[in-house]
Amino acid sequence: MHLTWVETAKGSAYHAAMVVLRPVRGGVSPHTHDFAEIMLVLEGNGLHRINGRRESLAAGDLVFVQPTDHHSIEGTMRFVNVAFPVDLWDRFTALAGGQAASTHLRGQRHRTATNAFRQALEAYCHGPTRLDLCRFFIDVVHCTAPVPAPYAGYPDWLADACERMHLGEHLRQGLPEFIRLCGRSGAHLSRTLQRLSGLTPTQYVNQLRLRQASVLLTTTDQAVVDVALECGFENLSHFYHGFTTLFGEPPHQYRMRSAHQILPPET
Numbered sequence: 001m002h003l004t005w006v007e008t009a010k011g012s013a014y015h016a017a018m019v020v021l022r023p024v025r026g027g028v029s030p031h032t033h034d035f036a037e038i039m040l041v042l043e044g045n046g047l048h049r050i051n052g053r054r055e056s057l058a059a060g061d062l063v064f065v066q067p068t069d070h071h072s073i074e075g076t077m078r079f080v081n082v083a084f085p086v087d088l089w090d091r092f093t094a095l096a097g098g099q100a101a102s103t104h105l106r107g108q109r110h111r112t113a114t115n116a117f118r119q120a121l122e123a124y125c126h127g128p129t130r131l132d133l134c135r136f137f138i139d140v141v142h143c144t145a146p147v148p149a150p151y152a153g154y155p156d157w158l159a160d161a162c163e164r165m166h167l168g169e170h171l172r173q174g175l176p177e178f179i180r181l182c183g184r185s186g187a188h189l190s191r192t193l194q195r196l197s198g199l200t201p202t203q204y205v206n207q208l209r210l211r212q213a214s215v216l217l218t219t220t221d222q223a224v225v226d227v228a229l230e231c232g233f234e235n236l237s238h239f240y241h242g243f244t245t246l247f248g249e250p251p252h253q254y255r256m257r258s259a260h261q262i263l264p265p266e267t
Contacts, residue, residue: 002031014088016082037084039065041060044077051070060104061102062144211246213228213251
């Protein structure tokens with residue numbers, strides 16, 4: 001069987017579907033198509049036959065299918081499939097410089113991908129646009145990109161917790177939240193993090209908070225005290241001392257210098 005874009009989703013920016021497989025239904029029959037597609041397994045297990053190979057599928061697996069691939073799917077699972085004209089993907093990757101490859105996603109990347117697929121499915125139900133497709137592409141490339149250098153070599157549980165600690169909702173809660181996200185004892189976290197980064201968990205959290213404060217100081221007009229509170233610092237003097245130690249100047253001067261790099265000082 002050969003599927004074409006005109007038959008599948010003529011006039012649409014992309015096609016999205018939630019697929020529920022059961023053994024009694026026989027799965028997705030062998031086929032080819034003239035478009036590309038990306039699928040994310042949400043639940044269950046299955047088997048992907050592609051170009052003569054057999055690949056196991058499980059929750060968290062993201063599969064990229066090229067237009068020239070011959071494949072079929074069977075098993076007991078639920079997945080979201082997003083299909084799109086390959087020329088749109090080629091133009092996006094030429095501009096963004098990213099690619100997507102079949103991989104298994106864990107932790108924060110899995111959660112980000114799941115949300116991206118669900119948003120694409122919801123947008124498709126209400127009239128998909130190319131902007132919706134671009135958002136989907138960006139999230140997928142981000143989720144499949146190489147692990148950022150700071151977390152390369154980290155165990156999955158620690159890399160996931162470090163990525164999640166960048167979010168304000170976790171960062172404001174500080175060290176107890178970091179330990180909770182790791183799912184390990186404070187002592188085990190401390191030993192592992194110090195071995196890999198040279199920082200104690202407290203030092204790591206404080207650095208994240210201070211770097212987040214530097215972003216807010218240069219991108220918002222919030223008062224310094226409000227920036228400190230938003231980043232989890234309840235003691236303003238500790239915030240000033242830590243910020244000056246890390247960046248070499250107090251928050252007010254940092255904000256002024258950053259602004260002057262773009263605009264000349266007022267006369």
